Amino acid sequence: MLRRDHQIAALALVTNPLLLTTPHLTWSTTVTAVTLTLILAVLPDVDRDLPGCHHRGFSHTLWAWGLVTGALSLLPLTPLLVLVGSLSYLSHLVIDSLSIANLRWLGPLTANPADSQYGITVGVTPTGRIKHHHGRYRGYRVGGGVELGLTILFFISDVISATVLWQRLWD
Structure with missing residues (x-):
């Protein structure tokens, strides 16, 4: 997923459900949770900006x-x-693992993501891609239509949640 899409997804999947179920919510907790989410949902992609990292x-x-x-x-x-921040980071990893590209959950222990001794490998090929029963790869393509559709659904969820949170915080 693209960076902004990770942020939108983490708000919808992690932050909003946790905040909506928290009694006695304050403005400072809400602002801090959203800030942590926006930062930590994209933190795994810091490797794109560091020289020598892949x-x-x-x-x-x-x-x-x-x-x-x-x-x-x-x-x-x-x-x-702490839970919001931790799950926001983890949401990035889970969402990336659903894409067509590889993700090495226990790297550098594993040579590739399909090393069943260390990784989660149900239904994956030696390159770590999940194969469809027709031989095509499962998973979304980064920047593709499925990602766009998911992002739109997550965004709608975020708007609804923000409206409810806004009303709760002003009451």
Whole structure:
């Protein structure tokens, strides 16, 4: 997914459901949660901007997610905000793993994502792609129509959630 699409998806899948189910919500918690989501939902893509790093490398592993979650827990944040930040980062990894491109969840331990000794591999080829029963690859194409459709649905969900949150915070 594109960066903005990861942010829209993380708001819809992580932040909004957690905020909508939190009693006694405050403005500061809401603003901090949204800010954490907007930053951490795209943090795995930092490898695109670093010299010597390849995209979907270490920052796209469970090890990096664990480091980010550990760092968040050391900050003066409430458990809800640590959860929002951690799940926002994880949402990026999950969404990227559903694309046609490869994702090495336990890299660098695995030579490729289909190494069943270490990775999640149900139905994947040796290159880590999920095969359809007709021999075509499953998954969305980054920047393609499926991604656009999902992003529109997530955006609609975000607008509805923001409206409900706005009303709750003003009551």
